[in-house]
Amino acid sequence: MARYTCTFSVAIDLERLQSSLKEILESCHLEIIYDTGEYIMAREVPNRAPFPKLVTAEVLIDRTTATPEEVRMNLVMKNEELPLQKDNHCHQMFDLIQQALVEYSQWELLEKVAG
Incomplete structure (x- = not known):
């Protein structure tokens, strides 16, 4: 299973973050399939890749440390594909x-840490 993470x-503003993330995804x-306000799960639209290569994205919003100036979130991307090549569909x-x-215009990127 291919799996990639980043923080x-x-x-x-925390209230605008949710709609911004949905727009980006x-x-x-x-397509968004689950949303609790602190956690968003989205899956790749079918017909873009073979079924085992379809990607699922999970975004966990850290509301416990959120301030008006900064919100942290963790991104996890995964699929059922074995990552035999570095440039696989999940990594793409x-x-x-x-x-x-990084390029989203509605916020300022403060930090990015690849996992």
């Missing part, structure tokens, strides 16, 4: 989501 700190061809989608999070 982001961004400057955005949907723009990267993922992980790069796409990371790029979208």
Whole structure:
């Protein structure tokens, strides 16, 4: 199973973060399948890749340490594909989501730590 993780700190109001994350994930061809306010799960839209390669993204928002100036979140991307090559489908989608999070214009990226 391929699995990639990253932690982001961004400057955005906590109330706007949720809708911003949904917008980013949907723009990267993922559909939201679960949302609790602190946790978002999205999966890749079918027909973009063979079924075992379809990616699931999980975003955990750390509300316990959130301040008006900073919110931390953890991104986990995974699929059933064996990561036999570094440039596999899951890693490509992980790069796409990371790029979208870094370049999103509605917040300021404060820190990014790849796991």
